[in-house]
Amino acid sequence: MTDFSAFEPSKGGVVGQPVNRVDGHAKVTGQAQYAAEYALPNLTYAALKTSSIAKGRIKSIDPAAALREPGVLAVFTHENLPKMAQTPNTLAGKYAIYGMHMAFMPLTGNEIFYSAQPVAVVVADTFERATQAAALVQVTYEQARPVASYQSANAEVFDPNGQGYVFDLKKVVRGNPQASLAASAVQVKATYVHPINHHNPMEPGATIAHWEAPDRVTVYDSTQAVAMSQSSLATILGLPQEQVRVVTKFIGGGFGCKFNLWPHTVLATLAAKAVGRPVKLVLTRQQMFTSLGHREDQEQTITLGATKEGKLTTLIHEKTSTTSPWDIFAEPNGAILNWLYACPNYQSSHRVARANVMTSTYMRAPGESPGSVAIECGLDELAAKLNLDPLEIRLRNYANLDPGTGQPWSSKGLKECYARGAELFGWGKRNLQPGVTRDGRLLVGWGMATASYPVRPAQGRARVRLYADGHALVQTSATDLGTGTYTVITQVAADALGLPMANVRFELGDSTLPTAPASGSSVAAATVSSSVYLAIQDVWQRLTALAVRDSQSPLFKALPADVVREQDQLVLRTNPSKREKFSALLQRQGLADIEGVGNSKSGEGYEADQIAFDNKPGTKQTKRSMYSFGVHFCEVKVDPDLGTVHVTRWVSVMDGGRILNTKTARSQIIGGSIMGIGAALMEGTNRDEQYARYTNADLAGYHVPINADIPDMQVEFIDGHDPYVNAMGVKGIGEVAMVGTVAAVANAVYHATGKRVRSFPIVPSKVLGSDAV
Amino acid sequence: MNNFTYTPTNSAKEAIRLRRETPAATYVAGATTLLDMMKVNLVEYPQLIDINALPLTGIEQTTDGLRIGALERMSDVGEHRLVVAQYPAVSESLLLAASAQLRNMASIGGNLLQRTRCGYFRDAAFPCNKRVPGSGCPAQHGDNHGLAILGTSEACIAQTYPGDLSVALLAFDAVLTLENAKGKQRRVPITSFYVLPGQTPHQENILEPGELIVAVTIPAAEHARRSTYLKVRERTSYAYALASAAVGLDVQAGTIRSARVALGGVGTIPWRSPEAEKILTGAPATDETFRAAATAALRGAQPREHNGYKVQLAQNTLVRALQKVATT
Numbered sequence A: 001m002t003d004f005s006a007f008e009p010s011k012g013g014v015v016g017q018p019v020n021r022v023d024g025h026a027k028v029t030g031q032a033q034y035a036a037e038y039a040l041p042n043l044t045y046a047a048l049k050t051s052s053i054a055k056g057r058i059k060s061i062d063p064a065a066a067l068r069e070p071g072v073l074a075v076f077t078h079e080n081l082p083k084m085a086q087t088p089n090t091l092a093g094k095y096a097i098y099g100m101h102m103a104f105m106p107l108t109g110n111e112i113f114y115s116a117q118p119v120a121v122v123v124a125d126t127f128e129r130a131t132q133a134a135a136l137v138q139v140t141y142e143q144a145r146p147v148a149s150y151q152s153a154n155a156e157v158f159d160p161n162g163q164g165y166v167f168d169l170k171k172v173v174r175g176n177p178q179a180s181l182a183a184s185a186v187q188v189k190a191t192y193v194h195p196i197n198h199h200n201p202m203e204p205g206a207t208i209a210h211w212e213a214p215d216r217v218t219v220y221d222s223t224q225a226v227a228m229s230q231s232s233l234a235t236i237l238g239l240p241q242e243q244v245r246v247v248t249k250f251i252g253g254g255f256g257c258k259f260n261l262w263p264h265t266v267l268a269t270l271a272a273k274a275v276g277r278p279v280k281l282v283l284t285r286q287q288m289f290t291s292l293g294h295r296e297d298q299e300q301t302i303t304l305g306a307t308k309e310g311k312l313t314t315l316i317h318e319k320t321s322t323t324s325p326w327d328i329f330a331e332p333n334g335a336i337l338n339w340l341y342a343c344p345n346y347q348s349s350h351r352v353a354r355a356n357v358m359t360s361t362y363m364r365a366p367g368e369s370p371g372s373v374a375i376e377c378g379l380d381e382l383a384a385k386l387n388l389d390p391l392e393i394r395l396r397n398y399a400n401l402d403p404g405t406g407q408p409w410s411s412k413g414l415k416e417c418y419a420r421g422a423e424l425f426g427w428g429k430r431n432l433q434p435g436v437t438r439d440g441r442l443l444v445g446w447g448m449a450t451a452s453y454p455v456r457p458a459q460g461r462a463r464v465r466l467y468a469d470g471h472a473l474v475q476t477s478a479t480d481l482g483t484g485t486y487t488v489i490t491q492v493a494a495d496a497l498g499l500p501m502a503n504v505r506f507e508l509g510d511s512t513l514p515t516a517p518a519s520g521s522s523v524a525a526a527t528v529s530s531s532v533y534l535a536i537q538d539v540w541q542r543l544t545a546l547a548v549r550d551s552q553s554p555l556f557k558a559l560p561a562d563v564v565r566e567q568d569q570l571v572l573r574t575n576p577s578k579r580e581k582f583s584a585l586l587q588r589q590g591l592a593d594i595e596g597v598g599n600s601k602s603g604e605g606y607e608a609d610q611i612a613f614d615n616k617p618g619t620k621q622t623k624r625s626m627y628s629f630g631v632h633f634c635e636v637k638v639d640p641d642l643g644t645v646h647v648t649r650w651v652s653v654m655d656g657g658r659i660l661n662t663k664t665a666r667s668q669i670i671g672g673s674i675m676g677i678g679a680a681l682m683e684g685t686n687r688d689e690q691y692a693r694y695t696n697a698d699l700a701g702y703h704v705p706i707n708a709d710i711p712d713m714q715v716e717f718i719d720g721h722d723p724y725v726n727a728m729g730v731k732g733i734g735e736v737a738m739v740g741t742v743a744a745v746a747n748a749v750y751h752a753t754g755k756r757v758r759s760f761p762i763v764p765s766k767v768l769g770s771d772a773v
Numbered sequence B: 001m002n003n004f005t006y007t008p009t010n011s012a013k014e015a016i017r018l019r020r021e022t023p024a025a026t027y028v029a030g031a032t033t034l035l036d037m038m039k040v041n042l043v044e045y046p047q048l049i050d051i052n053a054l055p056l057t058g059i060e061q062t063t064d065g066l067r068i069g070a071l072e073r074m075s076d077v078g079e080h081r082l083v084v085a086q087y088p089a090v091s092e093s094l095l096l097a098a099s100a101q102l103r104n105m106a107s108i109g110g111n112l113l114q115r116t117r118c119g120y121f122r123d124a125a126f127p128c129n130k131r132v133p134g135s136g137c138p139a140q141h142g143d144n145h146g147l148a149i150l151g152t153s154e155a156c157i158a159q160t161y162p163g164d165l166s167v168a169l170l171a172f173d174a175v176l177t178l179e180n181a182k183g184k185q186r187r188v189p190i191t192s193f194y195v196l197p198g199q200t201p202h203q204e205n206i207l208e209p210g211e212l213i214v215a216v217t218i219p220a221a222e223h224a225r226r227s228t229y230l231k232v233r234e235r236t237s238y239a240y241a242l243a244s245a246a247v248g249l250d251v252q253a254g255t256i257r258s259a260r261v262a263l264g265g266v267g268t269i270p271w272r273s274p275e276a277e278k279i280l281t282g283a284p285a286t287d288e289t290f291r292a293a294a295t296a297a298l299r300g301a302q303p304r305e306h307n308g309y310k311v312q313l314a315q316n317t318l319v320r321a322l323q324k325v326a327t328t
Ligand SMILES: Cc1cc2nc3c(=O)[nH]c(=O)nc-3n(C[C@H](O)[C@H](O)[C@H](O)COP(=O)(O)OP(=O)(O)OC[C@H]3O[C@@H](n4cnc5c(N)ncnc54)[C@H](O)[C@@H]3O)c2cc1C
Pocket: A700, B026, B027, B028, B029, B030, B031, B032, B033, B034, B035, B036, B051, B070, B071, B074, B096, B097, B098, B099, B102, B105, B106, B107, B108, B109, B110, B111, B112, B113, B114, B162, B163, B164, B165, B211, B212, B213, B214, B238, B239, B240, B241
């Protein structure tokens, strides 16, 4: 058996095909069970009471009226919440519990740090009774003046000096940016302002906690990360990890807000233990704005220095944003500027201010998405100043090596993306001059932007059980956010086993299964497909070992290295007439099934192991920089009298390495682009300055794009296999989908109107108003 | 949401009697807005009297104009042949509102009584004069980006009616038929139905406690036949108006014989503009006339910090709507 490391597509295989979702039928018929949909016997319901103030202290909290309501089992407040073995509240340093993104746990003290902070959990025998009783908990507060954001007069902005959580937020300097800027022929400086964005997945945060024994709990939770949630919960509860089980079979979207464990899941679990019955807690839509983080409000200033020909000499990025009272968290916007274009001098720095908000979190391409606004709009401004075509200026600054490290790329199909995208869009016909192209009353603008996102390092395991009857069960603890993980992994397994997809069942979303990474950082498809592929290679190795020792096998006494796989058979390479189906082999051996396991690495680190696998000691190893790439082209039509902006055409061409399923992949790119159109044109959570409380915290007030906002979108992929990223050659597409999209829209609005709106979202008031220059 | 009892009824008499028995109760029709306010504890009622089975339906031609039953659904009315033919602005105002699902449930009576979308009103944690009289109005110096610029007061600057239909009804002099707690009917022109906030923004209309909206009648007129409703918002659909205009023109040989102008999204109540109508009437149907009318319509505007753009936006919206009807 030689065929070990990298996946090769098989003839007639399904990998890459636009296969329909294997879970589609279950979803549209209501059979797919989401976290809140487990009808456990004796189920009870929890409701949260949240604070009406943003800063201060609870003077008194009285559950008496709530407790008098029929069906109410318990009211938990900071005065009686069961103790945790470890609480995540720490005011300094790193996270006490890694998977718990916010270093604060509500109901552990009487202090109020942010508006709508939970102050009580009410458990009752019905949802309605719990909700009603929560309203009856009487709370009095002592109010203090809150800080609303980094922009507030009473905010203290500071340099986190490398103390950031997750992203260290250190100042990064390459070359000599100040000197090169001073010496550069052309300079552009621009500041872009972004409001808070909320993920707003369709499915709210939801938990059912069920203690099966005093020291064993199963938590059905809408999480992108069952394994990480399991370990975080185990730490908080003081239980061995094995005694905490987290189950997430289906997710109605997450976009990053379900990556970490959040307080509501912990509260439900503690409440369930205390009442001795399973507890269900589903967040309301309003609570979704104050429970699972958000993309922080921020402003970023980019300074570009360039030659007269438009070659970049300097990129300087400064970001200021709001963080919470306990954590120092900010998306690292400056990072993408370090690799996107060839530029010898670079600097990035962050400043933050503490305010009375919960901790912000990862939202689709955290850092890269807003960071790409700075570089992609900034470059557009530079191109305009130099009277250069926006695509041309990008080609002039094309990075053949990673400018940040000097390393070669593992693969980079960006030039092909540019060329194909420009062709599909008809970019060559673009008028260089802004504000002059018309369609009747409307102004027409074309914009474009580059997309890129790292192939982040991750690893995970999978188990495959192949049955003698020709069926297979594939298992990992990965999750499917709704993106198609169920489907693409079934495709990979079917091809690698030589079985029809219908004979393969892929099970995920349960922490009792082999540990896989979270669905986040665009690593799921890459890591899970690779681990499943390697687990199946393990199965074939074991089958080969059985066959060559089985005197009745046609492969008896063959050298294992000479045995290859064809479909569901083992074949002797030197004499292909000698072959055997795995089912025949297993049956003869009296084995009902055979199991294999696979541990895959993806991103940095995979390469090193590969060299070891290949058994080439002494081979000089070149480290590679690993990124997905792509480009988005956008046409908008702007009504100059009414200020409305409509996206009328969209083309994305992406290099994401091997594409496992062009249909689900296309949906990812469309989804990311729509999210970008939303962030560019309409999304923003507004906050009252005096009360530090949101004023549009529901889906009537927070506008996400609806169908009528979105044109037919054209998406293509550059055929690519990247041998350096992982066994499957998959680079990941979930987040690169959004990078550059906001800028593509903003650049199109500029091209249409000749005005730069540098404050998002670009709503009619800004198109009409003096916000634009 | 508080506990409440739910009582279906099938006659106006019975509904009104139930309301008399429990004055704190309320009627429920499509429930599309009542329940979402109850869910976040903005309003609390001990009893909901379901009026959906009442015979307040029918869209019929009468000598006074087209009579629309208060329990007709927004989608049915918006798509009705007679409405489309005689009152295009009314049809458009309905079909540009909310979402298809909401329009299928929502009734005409309920639509007229929907409440403000001011973010402070919609969250019980904030003070709000409209919700809790005397508690204050944080919108004056807060997030007033979407709020009104006409008819405002120091007590309230929100659109008491944030929707669309009433704007079109206002333009075309619709008359409401109401039935009070004693079973007596009265007819009230929509022009005097909504009340400016003044110092009492919690008083929103002239409906008496327990009074039912029975029907809406829209008189026939040439300017209604030649009308349009233009709505500008922050996304293409499923959003409230930043500014809207319901206009109707009777143009003969290039001269405007009669004109109707009402604005939405900019007034604390749906905003009829006699000033604009005066300029339009008898004038040539030109851009210059339209522009002058738009200037007049917004002359009294009093923007706050974040909604100054609405002056220009409303003017441009009005001009655009007038241009559209003038050329059809
Ligand atoms: C997300 C969202 C977006 C929306 N967007 C828009 C929009 O863009 N434009 C727009 O115009 N509207 C919009 N609406 C409002 C919508 O039109 C109203 O919710 C709907 O018309 C209310 O009708 P209903 O029958 O459901 O009323 P209900 O919710 O049943 O009742 C509303 C109120 O009216 C009272 N009531 C109902 N019928 C009568 C009657 N016959 N006599 C006396 N009292 C009565 C009830 O007691 C209650 O107080 C939106 C609503 C939502 C939720």
